[in-house]
Amino acid sequence: MSQFQEILTPYPSRLLLWHDDNKARKLKYNLQAARQQRHDTLLTFGGAYSNHIAAVAAAGRQHGLRTIGLIRGEATQPLNPTLAQAVADGMQLHYLDRASYRRRAEPDFQAELLQQHGPAYLLPEGGTNALALPGCAELVADIRQQIPDFDVLAVPAGTGGTLAGLLCGLGEQQQALGVAALKNGGFLRGEVDALTQQAVGQKLENYTIETGYHFGGYARHSADLLAFIREFQAQHSVLLDPVYTSKMLFGVLDLIRQGRWAAGSTVVAIHTGGLQGWAGWRERFDQ
Structure with missing residues (x-):
């Protein structure tokens, strides 16, 4: 077809x-790298309606990996449809205020996040690397x-x-x-x-x-x-x-x-x- x-x-x-x-194409070789590095957790960033967050959560479910999403802004209830589906796919959600979120690409800040959330394969916002x-x-x-x-x-x-x-x-x-x-x-x-x-x-x-x-x-x-x-x-x-x-x-x-x-x-x-x-x-x- x-x-x-x-x-x-x-x-x-x-x-x-x-x-x-x-x-999915962006994630293909990142998932391979995560497995090669023996990670069982994916840690990533995104907004509350992010396609990337949705994709990482779905990929984690399909490949048996834990997923953690660091979401820009404050937590709100009920969850919007994107985040609700991410949670249904097994993703743990944590929230970053906007000032902290702007630091997402800083190595020192990433090290802090990895220390806080445990060993994980870190994916940037949008999956772009x-x-x-x-x-x-x-x-x-x-x-x-x-x-x-x-x-x-x-x-x-x-x-x-x-x-x-x-x-x-x-x-x-x-x-x-x-x-x-x-x-x-x-x-x-x-x-x-x-x-x-x-x-x-x-x-x-x-x-x-x-x-x-x-x-x-x-x-x-x-x-x-x-x-x-x-x-x-x-x-x-x-x-x-x-x-x-x-x-x-x-x-x-x-x-x-x-x-x-x-x-x-x-x-x-x-x-x-x-x-x-x-x-x-x-x-x-x-x-």
């Missing part, structure tokens, strides 16, 4: 939508098997890990596009360059990052975005998540409309999932 479908548009560039779970990239790079080979002549891969960008991994699998003649899901996303270029430098020993130049389709910031929305999601589902029978893929597809279609790519170009837009977030989204915004 193919993982892609063609999105018919009135524009001269061809748009294909590829369905994939980037969180050097070991996340090979799993995402493998996606390029999977796409090539069915769409060998694509010109551009487009993906939503939150931490830059998926985009960096795709770059590691792309050839020089093909381009990648990251559409930032958060406000002030210009920093992502430095994050992507640092990741590819660590993974393959060099910065890669065959990509761009669009920062103008965030709709107000991370996990924020507008009436236009929600209308786009409804229209896209009605036309193509595909539900987009409200945080990542909807913003990416809106941006890609707008760029095609503007003539960003030559007539006849094939753009593959990657639907990275995240549909678990809809339950919490509806809870928050009554949509």
Whole structure:
């Protein structure tokens, strides 16, 4: 069964939508490393509606690993649907105030957390580290098997890990596009360059990052975005998540409309999932 479908548009560039779970790809080699290092516990960070938290909890259940989620903000009851499912999957939740959460990447703070919560394999927020990239790079080979002549891969960008991994699998003649899901996303270029430098020993130049389709910031929305999601589902029978893929597809279609790519170009837009977030989204915004 193919993982892609063609999105018919009135524009001269061809748009294909590829369905994939980037969180599982990011975790693939991290889980291998955790087992090799004889860890039985995964410790990670995320917001209260995080796709990554949901994915780590599910992976822990599937692979027989304990999971601990360090959640940004204060505990609230009842748990939202994302955290309730994480707990159902066996994850222990602990909460960090926002000042502490901002220290999540500091080695000294991480050492304190590991001392507090016991030996564990530490996964960064969003699952983005050097070991996340090979799993995402493998996606390029999977796409090539069915769409060998694509010109551009487009993906939503939150931490830059998926985009960096795709770059590691792309050839020089093909381009990648990251559409930032958060406000002030210009920093992502430095994050992507640092990741590819660590993974393959060099910065890669065959990509761009669009920062103008965030709709107000991370996990924020507008009436236009929600209308786009409804229209896209009605036309193509595909539900987009409200945080990542909807913003990416809106941006890609707008760029095609503007003539960003030559007539006849094939753009593959990657639907990275995240549909678990809809339950919490509806809870928050009554949509």
